[in-house]
Amino acid sequence: MYRYDEFDREFVTSRVAQFRDQVERRVSGELSEDNFKPIRLQNGVYLQLHAYMLRVAIPYGTLNSRQMRMLAHIARTYDRDYGHFTTRQNIQFNWPKLTDIPDILEDLASVEMHAIQTSGNCIRNVTADHFAGASSDEIADPRPYAEILRQWSSNHPEFAFLPRKFKIAVIGAPHDRAAMQFHDIGLEMRRNAAGNLGVAVYIGGGLGRTPMVGKLVNDFVAEEDLLSYVEAILRVYNMNGRRDNKYKARIKILVHETGLDELKQSIDAEFERIRDGVLKLPDADVRSIEAYFAAPKFELLSDRSSLLEAAKADDKSFTRWVDRNVSAHKQSGYGIVTVALKSTGEAPGDASASQMDVLARLGEQYSFDELRISHEQNVILPHVRLDDLKAVYDDLVANGMAAPNAGLITDIIACPGLDYCALATARSIPVAQEIGERFADLDRQNEIGDLKLKISGCINACGHHHVGHIGILGVDRRGEELYQVTLGGSGDEHAAIGEIVGRGFSKDEISGAVETIVDTYLAKRLADDESFLDAYRRIGAAPFKEALYGPVAA
Amino acid sequence: MSYLYKDGAFQSDKWLTIDGDQPVPEGEDVIVSLTLFEEHQHALLTRNSGRLGVHLEAAEQLDAIVPHLDKFDVVSLDFPTFADGRAFSKARWLRDQHGYAGEVRAVGDVRIDQVSHMKRCGIDALLVTHQQTIDSLTDIKDPGLQLYYQPSAIDGETKAGGRAWARRA
Numbered sequence: 183m184y185r186y187d188e189f190d191r192e193f194v195t196s197r198v199a200q201f202r203d204q205v206e207r208r209v210s211g212e213l214s215e216d217n218f219k220p221i222r223l224q225n226g227v228y229l230q231l232h233a234y235m236l237r238v239a240i241p242y243g244t245l246n247s248r249q250m251r252m253l254a255h256i257a258r259t260y261d262r263d264y265g266h267f268t269t270r271q272n273i274q275f276n277w278p279k280l281t282d283i284p285d286i287l288e289d290l291a292s293v294e295m296h297a298i299q300t301s302g303n304c305i306r307n308v309t310a311d312h313f314a315g316a317s318s319d320e321i322a323d324p325r326p327y328a329e330i331l332r333q334w335s336s337n338h339p340e341f342a343f344l345p346r347k348f349k350i351a352v353i354g355a356p357h358d359r360a361a362m363q364f365h366d367i368g369l370e371m372r373r374n375a376a377g378n379l380g381v382a383v384y385i386g387g388g389l390g391r392t393p394m395v396g397k398l399v400n401d402f403v404a405e406e407d408l409l410s411y412v413e414a415i416l417r418v419y420n421m422n423g424r425r426d427n428k429y430k431a432r433i434k435i436l437v438h439e440t441g442l443d444e445l446k447q448s449i450d451a452e453f454e455r456i457r458d459g460v461l462k463l464p465d466a467d468v469r470s471i472e473a474y475f476a477a478p479k480f481e482l483l484s485d486r487s488s489l490l491e492a493a494k495a496d497d498k499s500f501t502r503w504v505d506r507n508v509s510a511h512k513q514s515g516y517g518i519v520t521v522a523l524k525s526t527g528e529a530p531g532d533a534s535a536s537q538m539d540v541l542a543r544l545g546e547q548y549s550f551d552e553l554r555i556s557h558e559q560n561v562i563l564p565h566v567r568l569d570d571l572k573a574v575y576d577d578l579v580a581n582g583m584a585a586p587n588a589g590l591i592t593d594i595i596a597c598p599g600l601d602y603c604a605l606a607t608a609r610s611i612p613v614a615q616e617i618g619e620r621f622a623d624l625d626r627q628n629e630i631g632d633l634k635l636k637i638s639g640c641i642n643a644c645g646h647h648h649v650g651h652i653g654i655l656g657v658d659r660r661g662e663e664l665y666q667v668t669l670g671g672s673g674d675e676h677a678a679i680g681e682i683v684g685r686g687f688s689k690d691e692i693s694g695a696v697e698t699i700v701d702t703y704l705a706k707r708l709a710d711d712e713s714f715l716d717a718y719r720r721i722g723a724a725p726f727k728e729a730l731y732g733p734v735a736a
Numbered sequence: 737m738s739y740l741y742k743d744g745a746f747q748s749d750k751w752l753t754i755d756g757d758q759p760v761p762e763g764e765d766v767i768v769s770l771t772l773f774e775e776h777q778h779a780l781l782t783r784n785s786g787r788l789g790v791h792l793e794a795a796e797q798l799d800a801i802v803p804h805l806d807k808f809d810v811v812s813l814d815f816p817t818f819a820d821g822r823a824f825s826k827a828r829w830l831r832d833q834h835g836y837a838g839e840v841r842a843v844g845d846v847r848i849d850q851v852s853h854m855k856r857c858g859i860d861a862l863l864v865t866h867q868q869t870i871d872s873l874t875d876i877k878d879p880g881l882q883l884y885y886q887p888s889a890i891d892g893e894t895k896a897g898g899r900a901w902a903r904r905a
Binding site for chain 2: 193196338341
C-alpha cells in the first residue's frame with residue numbers, strides 16, 4: 183500500500199500546524215465561526231447536534247494495522263471508546279473537543295493519515311472498490327489512480343471553494359462495488375483496443391434530494407490524461423455550477439440543466455487546451471505509485487483447502503459465515519473476508535476501540551497487514567489463506583464480529599441519523615436495529631438471500647436509501663418521524679434509483695412494512711435463486727403496493 | 737476602507753474605481769464595470785490618456801473582455817464571500833489560457849486564509865478591508881502551506897519530491 187515519502191510527510195505535518203493556528207485563532211475570537219467554518223470543514227471538523235465531530239479519511243478504504251490501532255487509540259483517548267465507519271470510506275469520531283483536534287491530527291499524521299477535505303465544498307476523500315487488488319474480476323487495481331487523484335486534489339488552490347462538495351470514486355472491475363455511478367465523477371478503469379489502460383468517465387451521479395445516475399461523458403480517457411480530464415471537468419463546474427441555491431449546486435444539476443452534450447463540449451474544449459500541459463502524467467510516475475500497490479507475496483496454494491473443508495464439515499455456523507462473508511480472491515488458495523459490523527442490535531458501521539484492535543491484529547496476522555473499509559460500512563481482510571479462515575472466524579466470534587450476514591437483509595447501511603446528526607429529520611439507527619432484530623433468524627435471512635436495505639435519516643441520503651433494493655427515508659411530518667419506502671434501487675453496474683412505493687410509515691409500523699415487502703417477494707419469486715431485485719424488476723411495484731396498502735380501486 | 741497589497745507590501749492605489757454612471761475622468765487610471773465597458777467600449781478603448789482596468793462580478797464571465805485583454809492593465813475579480821471560488825478559476829484562465837500579463841486583483845471578501853490559493857491561481861494584487869488580514873500581511877504571517885501537489889500558474893515554485901506534479905514554494 184501507499185507509503186508517505188518526505189514530501190507527503192512534510193505536507194501533512196504543515197497542514198496540521200496550519201490548522202492548529204486556525205483553531206487557536208478561532209478560540210481567541212480572531213476568526214468568527216462564519217469564517218472558521220469552511221476552514222474546519224476542509225479539515226474534517228463538523229459542528230453536530232451535541233459536539234464537534236471529526237471525520238478522518240481512509241483514502242480508497244485501505245489501511246494497515248498500525249493505522250487501525252491509531253484509530254482505536256483516538257477512540258479511546260479523545261472519544262467515547264468507539265468510532266463510526268461511514269459510507270465514504272471515512273471514520274467519524276463523535277465526541278472530540280475542538281481544542282484536542284490538532285493533537286488528534288498530529289497522532290494521525292504520525293501513521294500517515296489525515297482528515298483533509300473529508301467535508302466542505304471541495305474535492306472529498308477519493309473512494310475505490312474495497313476489493314481492489316484482491317477480487318477475481320479485476321482489470322486493474324484502481325488505487326494507484328485514486329492515490330494520484332488524492333494527491334492532486336489535496337489543497338488544490340483553484341478547487342477549494344466549489345459550488346458544493348465533490349465526490350470521486352474509482353473502480354477497476356466491471357462489477358461496481360463502489361456505487362461509482364452515484365458520484366460527481368465516477369471512473370471505471372478499462373483497456374482500449376490497443377491494450378492501454380485508461381478510464382471511462384461518468385459525471386453527475388449523486389444521491390441526496392435529487393438522485394441521479396451518472397452519465398457517461400467519455401468512454402476512454404488515456405492514463406496520461408487522467409488529471410487533465412478531471413481538472414477540465416472541475417474547472418467547467420467551478421465556473422458554471424449554480425451558487426444561488428445549495429440544493430441545486432452539485433454538478434448533477436449542471437449536467438441536467440445544461441444538457442450532457444453541451445457540457446461535454448465545454449469539458450472537451452478545456453481538456454484539449456490543457457492536455458499537453460503540466461498535468462500530463464509521466465509513465466514513470468504512474469508506475470512508481472503503482473509499485474506501492476503491488477500484490478503481496480502470496481504463497482502458491484491449491485484452490486481447495488482441506489483444512490477449510492474439514493472445518494466446514496463439522497460447523498454449520500462457520501459454513502454459513504464462509505458462504506456469505508468470504509468472496510473469491512484472484513489468487514488461488516486465498517479468500518476475501520468481509521467482517522460485517524452489523525451484529526444484531528448494533529449501530530451499523532460502529533466499532534469499539536477494542537474491536538478495532540482485534541481487526542488490526544487479524545489484518546497483521548492473516549492478511550499481509552492490510553485492511554479495507556467498504557462503503558457498506560464493513561471491514562475487509564483482503565488476503566486471507568483459505569487454510570486460516572477458521573482461525574479468523576473463531577477470533578471474530580470471540581470478539582462479537584462474526585455476523586454471517588454480508589449482503590443479507592440485516593447487512594444494513596444506515597446514516598447516524600437524529601441520534602447524532604444536525605441535519606437529520608428522523609432516527610436511523612433504532613430502525614436498523616429493529617429490522618435487524620425482526621430478521622435475526624439466520625435461516626430466514628439466507629432464505630431471503632441477497633437484499634440490500636439502506637436507511638437515511640434525512641433527504642441528504644447519507645444512508646444511500648435511493649440505491650437500496652429496499653430503501654427507507656426518515657422524514658419529519660409535523661413533529662412525528664415518518665418513514666418512506668423505496669423499492670428497486672441499485673448501486674452496482676446496473677445502477678437504478680428506487681421508486682417511492684406510497685405513503686410513509688410510522689416508526690412503529692416500519693419494520694412490519696419491511697416484513698410485508700419481504701413476504702410478498704418470497705411468495706412471488708419464481709425460484710429460490712431469483713433475487714429480490716430481479717423479482718422486483720420482473721413484477722414491478724404493484725404487488726408490493728397492494729400488500730402494503732390493500733387493493734387499488736379500479 | 738480598503739488597502740492595496742502588491743509585491744509584498746501595502747501601497748497606495750492609483751486606480752480609480754468607477755461606480756455606476758459616474759463620468760470617466762480623462763487622464764486618470766480607471767477600473768470600470770463590465771457593464772460600463774460593454775456600453776462605452778469604443779470611447780474607453782480610444783481615450784487619449786489614462787490606463788484602463790475592468791472589474792468582473794463573481795457571476796460575470798471572461799468572454800466579453802477576452803478580445804481586448806491587451807488593452808487592460810488590471811483585471812479585477814470579485815470575491816463576494818469567502819465561499820465563492822469562481823474567481824480562482826477565472827484567474828487561472830487569464831494567466832494560463834490567455835497569457836494575460838497585467839495585474840489580476842482580488843477584490844471583496846479577501847481573507848488571509850485564502851491568500852496562498854489566490855497567489856497560486858495567478859492573482860498578484862489584493863484589495864483588502866479585513867483588519868486581521870491586513871495585520872497578517874503586514875507581519876508576513878501567511879498561513880498557507882509551502883508544499884503543493886499541483887503545478888500552479890505562477891513562477892518561482894520549484895519541483896519537489898519525486899513526482900512530476902509536486903512543487904515547493
